[in-house]
Amino acid sequence: MNFDVAVVGGGVNGLFTALDLALRGFSVILLERGAIGSGTSGRMHGLLHSGARYAVTDPKAAIECIEENRTIAKIAPHAIEDTGGYFVAVTKEDVDFMEQFLKGLKQANIEYREVDPKEALKEEPNLNPNIRAVVEVPDKVVFARDLMFSVAISAYREGVLVIQDAEVTGFNINNNEVNEILVKDRLTGNVRSIKAKIVAIAAGPWTYKVVKLAGIEVEMMPTMGVMVVYQRRLTRRVINRMRKPSDGDILVPYGSTSIMGTTAVVIEDPDNISISDDDIKFLTSEGSQMVPLLTKTSVIRAYASVRPLIKIPGVDTREATRDFMVIKHEKPSNMVTVIGGKFTTGRLVGERLSDEVAKMLGSTKSSITRDYKLFGANLYEDLGELDGSLRSLALSFRGSIDEDRGRVAVLTLLMDEVARDSRRRLGWL
Template identity: 65%
Template sequence: MEFDVAVIGGGINGLFTALDMSLRGLKVVLLERGSIGGGTSGRMHGLLHSGARYVVTDPKAAIECAEENRIIARIAPHAVDDTGGYFVAITKDDLDFQEEFISGLRRANIDYREVDARDAAREEPNLNPEVKAVIEVPDKVVYARELLMSTAISAYNEGALIIQNAEVIGFDINGNEITNARVRDDATSNIRRINARVFVNAAGPWAGRIASMAGINVDIMPTMGVMVVYRHRLTRRVMNRMRPPSDGDILLPYGSESIMGTTAVIVEDPDNLAITKDDIDFLTSEGFQMVPALAKEPVVRAYASVRPLISVPCATGREVTRDFMVIKHEKPSNLVSVIGGKFTTGRLVGERIADEVSGILGANKASRTSSYVLFGADLNRDVKDLDIEAKSIIQSFRGSVDEERGLIAALSLILYQASRRGRSLLGW
């Protein structure tokens, strides 16, 4: 089969790219070396940013996050918990930052409300009683796997092939263009070839590795962030430290648990990460300053994610922008790469990549993803088009003790079926 576009990478950027281009009528295949969401996107913190965190240090990223926060909540309500968020000042330095923080919120047009510390304590009984000031912002929690799988299934429903366990290991290049991607089929260990007019490198922290296969350099700063999961949900809202972005300043309620994050350490190999007891102790200590009950809370586990930040000489992981960059390469001329960005802005990244690819292919349809309600948002609507096995599983959860958990089980099955069908259509 020949495709208009082959997308490499099944994280948030690649999935929304595949959906956006499928909605424009292009023939798309997405290649993911493991499972959808198995890389950076499936290991994110859980925060759907309001943009408030970046209003002082990274205002462009703040404005993008603010708009995408509203869009994701609208197109994927099943994957979003509208918790709201508090920014809390604990020390004098935090309090001194408040005026600059509020000015940034106003410039970015982000809704906020100053909350009396006593009222905040009544709303959040576990909040540090020494808190000096509180600002409320529209932070939300996003359930990563639900959103990723819903986007993948939506892209599949619009005609894209979603192929899991398909690792790109090289390219065939003729003159100034890639003709084929060489793909290792992990199910059989066979080497396959995928032909496309344009190739999109959306491999996150592995994007530099993919680009090197085409003989070009893409500067990625792979930056590891550690998160710690605690047994109980200690707050109703997201808790942020009122200071410039730094390590250990966000405590997030995720379902019945709490997640504290995060760190920022530049790493050489995104496949080789080490989490230490010091990481866990540090994050717990920082979280304790906002929510003292965290110090006595059992740790369930810790995990790490690698951000594909734009490389800046002599900068640390905290100094680098959380904005993204779409690169149309001159040679090979049919390769487009993306670096940077956040989970919150994944839909926007997909739109910008699709605009670039459409220009290459001479397609003139506009993006529709900002108003496209994803699969899973309304199962009464979506279930009609499912096969009997998937429909039966969804219906079996209704009225049961685990009804709320049924969606992710159903999405997993449907995505598995979609990937198998894609393999069959490719003759794999």
Template identity: 65%
Template sequence: MEFDIAVIGGGVNGVFTALDLALRGLKVVLLERGVVGGGTSGKMHGLLHSGARYVVTDPKAAVECAEENRIIARVAPHVVDDTGGYFVAITKEDLDFQDEFINGLKRANIDYRIIDVREAIREEPNLNPEVKAVVEVPDKVVYARELLMSAAISAYIEGALIIQDAEVVGFDVNGDEITSARVKDHVKGDIRRVNARVFVNAAGPWAGKVAGMAGISVDVMPTMGVMVVYRHRLTRRVINRMRPPSDGDILVPYGSVSIMGTTAVIIEDPDNITITKDDIEFLTSEGSQMVPALTREPIVRAYASVRPLISMPGATGREATRDFMVVGHEKPRNLVSVIGGKFTTGRLVGEKLADEVSKILGVNKASRTRDYTLFGADLSINIKDLDPETASIIKSFRGSIDEERGLIASLSLIVQHITRRSRSLIGWS
């Protein structure tokens, strides 16, 4: 089967790129070496950034996050919890940062409100009673895997094929173009070829490895961040430390738990990461300065994600920009890569990648994803050839005590269906 585009990577950038291109009427296949959301995107910390965190140090990323925060809340309301967020000053140094922080919010056009400390503590009783200042911003919580699956299913509905357990292990190159990707099918165990006119490298921290298969390099800097999950939800809102972005300054109320993050350590291999006891103790200590109850809260687990940051000479993982870069390569000229970015800006990344691909293919159609409601807000939308057993399970959640909790199960079942169906259509069944 011949495709216009093969998208490599089933994270937030990949699924939104597949959706955007499918909405432009192009023939798309997405290749994911594991499962949709199984890599970096499915291991983020749950924050749908308002942009506030970056207004001083990374203003372009701040503006992008602010806009995408509003768009994702509109097109995927079923996966967003509009919690709001507090930035809190704990020390004198934090308090000294407040004016610069507020000026940055104004420049980025991000809504904010200075909150009386007594009011903030009434609203959030677990806040440190010694807090010196509080600024409210429109931070939200996003349920990562549900968003990723919703976007992947939407892409399938619009005509894209979604292939999981399909790892790109090489390219066939003729002159200055890739003719096909060599793909290891982890279900059958053999090597297959996927032909496309353009290939999109949306492999996140593995983008360098994918580019290397085509004989080129991209300036990706894999940077690990550790997060700690605590048993109970300790706050209604996202709680941020009012200081320049640093390690251990965000506490996210994710469903019924709390997630404290994060660290930033440059690593060599995204598949070889280690979480230490020191990481957990550090994050708990830093978080407890904002919410002292954290030190008494049972720890459920810790996990880590690897960011695909843009490599900057002399920059540490914390100093590197959270903006993104779309790279159209000269040779092979039909390969496009993306590095950098945030989970919050994944839709925008997909739009810009699709714009670049459209230029290569001579397609003159605009992106539609900023106004496209993702599948999942209404599970009654028909999925082609959905088997009766799966449909029955999904329907059984409606009107039950677990209707809301059943969303991720329903989406998982549908993704399983569309990937089986995609394999059949491509001849891999």
């Protein structure tokens, strides 16, 4: 089968790219070496940024985040908990940062409210009773796989073949163009060939490895961040430290748990990462300055994610932009790559990457994902198009004690069916 576009990478950037391109009328195949969301996107912090964290140090990223915060809440309300967020000043240095912080919020058009610390303690009794200042911002919590599965299912409904366990192992290049993508089927071990007019690489921190197969070097700074999961939900809102972005300054209420993060360490290989006891102790200690009860709450586990940051000489991990960059390569001329970005801006990344691809294919159609209601936004209405036992099982959750938890199960079952049918249609089953 020949496609207009092959998208490499099944995280939030690749998924939104595939959906965006399909909605513009292109034939698309998405290739993911593992399962959808099994890389960086499935290991994010859980925060749908308001942009406030970057308002002082990275204003462009801040503006992108607040705009996408509003957009994702509109097109995927089922994947969002609108918790709100507090930025809290613990030390005098935090208070001194506040003037800059408020100025940055205004410039980025991020709505905020100064909150009396006594009021904040009534709302969030587990906060440090000695907090000096509080600012409320529109942070939200995003359930990563709910969102990604919804995008993948939506893309499939628009004609995209979503192929899991498909690892790109090489490119055949003739006349300065990729005319064949070599793909290892990790379920069978077979190496297969995919043909596409354009190859769009959205492989997160693995991007530099993928493009190297085509003889391309990109300047990336794979940066590992550790998150710690605690047994209880300690706050209603996201709690942020009121200071420049640093290690251990965000506590996210995720379902019935709390997630503390994060660290930032440059690594050589995103497939070779480890978490130390010191990481857990450090994050617990830092977080306890905002929420002291953290030190008395059991740790369930820790996990790590690798950010695909843009490498800029002389700039360290915390100063590095959280913006993204779309690169149209000269050799091979039909390959385009995205590096950088955040989970919050995944839809925007997909739009911008698709803009470049559409231009390369001679199309003037614009993106419509900003207003495209994702599958699952009205889950039980969306299930009406299904038939057979899967529909019966999915609908059995409706009106039950587990209706909300059932959403995850339903989307997972549908994602499995999407992956199976995509393989069937491709002739891999």
